[in-house]
Amino acid sequence: MNTPKHSVLLVALQGEVPGDVRCLLAEGIKVILFTDSTEGLEPLDSYKKANLLHVHLLTAVEVARFGMLHIVDGHFKSLGERRQLEKLANISPLNGKRFNVEQYLVEHAPPQMHLNVKAGAGTGKTTVMVQRILYILHVTGVPLKEMAMITFTREASHRMFQKLREAFYLRFEATGALKYLQYIEELPKMQISTIHSFARKLIKDLGAIEGFGSNVRIKSFKMERKQIIEDQINHWMEMQGDPQNVLSKFNGMMIYEVIDIANEYWEEMEKKGLNAEEITNLQWGRALESSEALHGLFSSIFPKCETSLQQLKYDLNAISLNDLTRQLNAITGQQGALFQNASRLRYLFIDEFQDTDDIQIKLAVRLVEAYGLKLFVVGDIKQSIYRFRGAKYTAFDLLRIYLLKMGERIKNYFLSTNYRSSVALLEEMHAHFEKWGEEELLPYGTKDHLHGVKPGTVRDHYWMANPSFERYSSEQAAYTVRKIREAQTSLDDSNTEKVALLVRTNKQALQLRQWCEKAGIPVQLNIGGTFYLSRAVQDFHALVKGLLFPDLPVALLNMLNSSYSPVHLDWTVLTPLDGDEGKLLEFLKQVEVDGKRVYAPWEVYLEELRIAPVLSVLRRIVEDRGPVQRYYHMELQHLDVQFPDQDNRAEAKARALQYQLNLNHLFELVHRQFSSEFVTLYALQQWLQVQMSVNRDEDEPELEEAAQANRVQIMTVHKSKGLEFHTVLIPFTEPVFRFPQKELLLEKESTNWRAGWFIRKGEDPYGSLTHNELERNEDEETQKEETRLLYVAMTRAESRLWIIANRAKTYNNWYMLLAKRRNFANA
Numbered sequence: 001m002n003t004p005k006h007s008v009l010l011v012a013l014q015g016e017v018p019g020d021v022r023c024l025l026a027e028g029i030k031v032i033l034f035t036d037s038t039e040g041l042e043p044l045d046s047y048k049k050a051n052l053l054h055v056h057l058l059t060a061v062e063v064a065r066f067g068m069l070h071i072v073d074g075h076f077k078s079l080g081e082r083r084q085l086e087k088l089a090n091i092s093p094l095n096g097k098r099f100n101v102e103q104y105l106v107e108h109a110p111p112q113m114h115l116n117v118k119a120g121a122g123t124g125k126t127t128v129m130v131q132r133i134l135y136i137l138h139v140t141g142v143p144l145k146e147m148a149m150i151t152f153t154r155e156a157s158h159r160m161f162q163k164l165r166e167a168f169y170l171r172f173e174a175t176g177a178l179k180y181l182q183y184i185e186e187l188p189k190m191q192i193s194t195i196h197s198f199a200r201k202l203i204k205d206l207g208a209i210e211g212f213g214s215n216v217r218i219k220s221f222k223m224e225r226k227q228i229i230e231d232q233i234n235h236w237m238e239m240q241g242d243p244q245n246v247l248s249k250f251n252g253m254m255i256y257e258v259i260d261i262a263n264e265y266w267e268e269m270e271k272k273g274l275n276a277e278e279i280t281n282l283q284w285g286r287a288l289e290s291s292e293a294l295h296g297l298f299s300s301i302f303p304k305c306e307t308s309l310q311q312l313k314y315d316l317n318a319i320s321l322n323d324l325t326r327q328l329n330a331i332t333g334q335q336g337a338l339f340q341n342a343s344r345l346r347y348l349f350i351d352e353f354q355d356t357d358d359i360q361i362k363l364a365v366r367l368v369e370a371y372g373l374k375l376f377v378v379g380d381i382k383q384s385i386y387r388f389r390g391a392k393y394t395a396f397d398l399l400r401i402y403l404l405k406m407g408e409r410i411k412n413y414f415l416s417t418n419y420r421s422s423v424a425l426l427e428e429m430h431a432h433f434e435k436w437g438e439e440e441l442l443p444y445g446t447k448d449h450l451h452g453v454k455p456g457t458v459r460d461h462y463w464m465a466n467p468s469f470e471r472y473s474s475e476q477a478a479y480t481v482r483k484i485r486e487a488q489t490s491l492d493d494s495n496t497e498k499v500a501l502l503v504r505t506n507k508q509a510l511q512l513r514q515w516c517e518k519a520g521i522p523v524q525l526n527i528g529g530t531f532y533l534s535r536a537v538q539d540f541h542a543l544v545k546g547l548l549f550p551d552l553p554v555a556l557l558n559m560l561n562s563s564y565s566p567v568h569l570d571w572t573v574l575t576p577l578d579g580d581e582g583k584l585l586e587f588l589k590q591v592e593v594d595g596k597r598v599y600a601p602w603e604v605y606l607e608e609l610r611i612a613p614v615l616s617v618l619r620r621i622v623e624d625r626g627p628v629q630r631y632y633h634m635e636l637q638h639l640d641v642q643f644p645d646q647d648n649r650a651e652a653k654a655r656a657l658q659y660q661l662n663l664n665h666l667f668e669l670v671h672r673q674f675s676s677e678f679v680t681l682y683a684l685q686q687w688l689q690v691q692m693s694v695n696r697d698e699d700e701p702e703l704e705e706a707a708q709a710n711r712v713q714i715m716t717v718h719k720s721k722g723l724e725f726h727t728v729l730i731p732f733t734e735p736v737f738r739f740p741q742k743e744l745l746l747e748k749e750s751t752n753w754r755a756g757w758f759i760r761k762g763e764d765p766y767g768s769l770t771h772n773e774l775e776r777n778e779d780e781e782t783q784k785e786e787t788r789l790l791y792v793a794m795t796r797a798e799s800r801l802w803i804i805a806n807r808a809k810t811y812n813n814w815y816m817l818l819a820k821r822r823n824f825a826n827a
């Protein structure tokens with residue numbers, strides 16, 4: 001028999017369990033044991049906790065029926081053994097721990113195979129990926145630095161890193177084996193990142209890419225793109241002869257509106273991954289009546305915009321995030337040798353594969369070709385919710401086809417045991433999913449039916465009401481707040497059990513926050529992209545601006561009103577000064593608190609700034625002025641006035657902690673941005689101002705669970721991906737899926753793309769005939785995407801799923817989807 005490197009699966013009566021099981025466990029070999037008693041083997045808890053030992057208790061008769069089964073590292077000696085294993089998975093063990101043969105087969109698949117794991121919600125995708133990595137480490141000896149993992153968001157990368165570290169640590173704790181400490185040390189060398197960071201590092205490693213010098217930079221080009229659009233529109237108008245006359249044909253739109261719309265349309269092309277050639281060959285079709293001028297403009301400017309942007313990229317030796325993967329795909333033939341410069345990769349894991357777009361899939365295949373690496377992709381087609389970013393829910397099929405073209409095969413696996421939601425809850429969800437599957441709104445067949453293992457413990461696990469409210473009316477607010485409070489107060493332990501309110505849009509999330517805050521319900525908002533709008537950033541900007549323009553009254557006032565200073569001056573106190581700059585400055589510089597002039601320390605800082613580096617002075621100001629403590633006191637005061645009957649300290653503390661995290665993160669970003677340059681206050685202020693006005697991608701660092709106390713979580717479904725909550729409450733079902741004010745629809749037909757544009761101005765719609773044609777398909781695809789979104793939202797629930805199915809509107813919204821369920825009215 002081979003010496004085990006990773007695991008042993010044993011079926012044996014208690015007296016026949018080999019004596020070396022303990023030694024195996026102590027060496028970090030996983031033991032999956034089917035037996036009638038563990039007497040004599042105890043204590044085993046640390047091994048169980050480390051996922052090293054799985055015991056399935058059977059009756060002696062059952063054990064005897066299977067005879068002695070002994071499988072090492074997943075190698076079957078015969079087909080019979082494999083069948084035995086499947087039979088074992090069908091037994092209900094006495095201790096309730098059913099063997100998950102699907103997870104076992106994925107974990108132990110031969111290391112030289114590409115694997116494709118399609119898995120329903122909560123079936124342990126993440127868990128199995130961690131175990132697979134351990135298997136590869138043990139069986140092949142490939143080091144962590146030759147493995148990489150691509151996740152969809154930075155949060156997911158962070159979570160994956162933590163999960164791996166925890167798995168290694170628990171194994172070290174259980175076995176004392178030093179190799180696990182070594183893995184922890186090596187873990188940072190395994191690249192776990194988003195596709196963009198991954199491509200960025202690869203390009204850095206490759207040294208150079210076609211047409212660009214070394215050290216190519218990554219830029220967003222947001223501002224530059226807008227400028228290019230503006231130039232091209234001006235140029236186009238000049239070419240038409242009389243600009244005033246042209247403007248009058250823009251259906252009453254101002255020129256800045258046209259620029260904004262054109263910019264959005266151009267972004268849409270980028271999101272869908274169109275290259276310059278495809279943009280040049282776009283088929284715009286014919287204009288609707290009275291839309292000819294705009295049609296002429298849209299159908300001619302974009303190729304020129306692309307040329308200008310490309311030139312700018314060469315001039316600045318910079319590319320955009322979206323270019324990264326495209327550029328890597330362009331490295332072909334002889335240039336392929338470039339890959340040898342990059343660090344070697346043997347395994348690539350891709351999470352949330354259903355949301356991968358065409359270019360990224362091709363990149364994965366390109367890497368298989370360049371390195372001979374093996375892929376492990378995992379995802380759930382039913383959870384594909386990034387169509388707006390160009391993701392296609394056919395990702396798995398595309399990958400299989402591309403690999404086949406190279407003569408490579410990928411093996412499919414399927415996980416269907418759900419560990420997240422209670423059995424009762426899963427059955428209620430199934431009643432919805434099944435119907436959506438029948439109507440082809442969701443790719444949900446018999447094999448997608450999730451089988452639960454968690455008993456339902458909570459009454460009211462599934463609740464749906466059908467009230468009828470005007471959107472955002474006071475009745476709706478009162479009803480929703482009452483349900484939220486009820487959900488929160490009926491938890492057994494609000495520190496470990498979380499209530500999450502899941503919504504479709506940021507606007508809905510903000511509306512909910514407002515209702516909750518008004519009612520004194522502490523909330524944790526997670527809608528992403530809010531970092532540059534946070535108070536910590538605003539205060540810091542006020543600080544920098546105040547130091548940069550000490551003789552500008554408004555800058556000085558904002559700085560004094562920030563958390564860096566102990567006063568709060570109302571604008572009205574300045575009114576008697578009639579806007580006289582000199583008098584205003586004099587007044588602001590003389591303001592006193594407790595007999596001390598508030599401005600005095602700032603004069604010292606200004607002096608310091610003349611000689612010391614800007615960042616070190618700013619750091620010192622943060623230490624001296626204690627903005628976090630001051631923010632805490634201000635928030636507490638504010639909360640105490642608003643809710644005098646409750647203890648507001650925990651909430652004020654949570655807010656202050658978030659402020660601190662944001663401030664630390666800001667310093668990190670500043671260091672990253674200005675690392676190789678000499679920073680001036682001016683450069684810092686300019687950069688901050690731009691970020692605050694345009695950057696909606698940067699997220700606030702996450703507050704640790706413990707610090708969130710009993711906050712209700714509010715988030716968009718997109719943000720809830722990969723997460724789970726005791727209670728999920730879906731408060732809004734009435735908003736309609738599509739009611740665009742303006743849009744550009746793009747669809748690929750054989751080799752060329754078609755473009756259809758639309759703008760609603762007042763009552764009047766303008767656009768192209770192509771838009772009308774593409775809209776039917778768009779409606780259908782939107783409905784499917786919304787169904788998948790609702791699938792993700794519902795499957796986040798562990799114990800309770802509550803839905804306020806507002807029937808105010810019944811068409812083209814989540815209500816319509818929910819009402820499809822059999823016996824809807826009685827549900």
Ligand SMILES: Nc1ncnc2c1ncn2[C@@H]1O[C@H](COP(=O)(O)OP(=O)(O)OP(=O)(O)O)[C@@H](O)[C@H]1O
Binds near residue numbers: 722
């Ligand atoms: N074999 C197992 N035994 C017990 N619990 C498990 C097992 N596998 C996974 N779990 C638990 O089930 C829950 C869901 O697992 P995980 O988050 O890995 O699922 P997922 O498939 O990634 O979910 P989703 O795609 O819906 O986000 C987690 O709490 C995890 O600890």
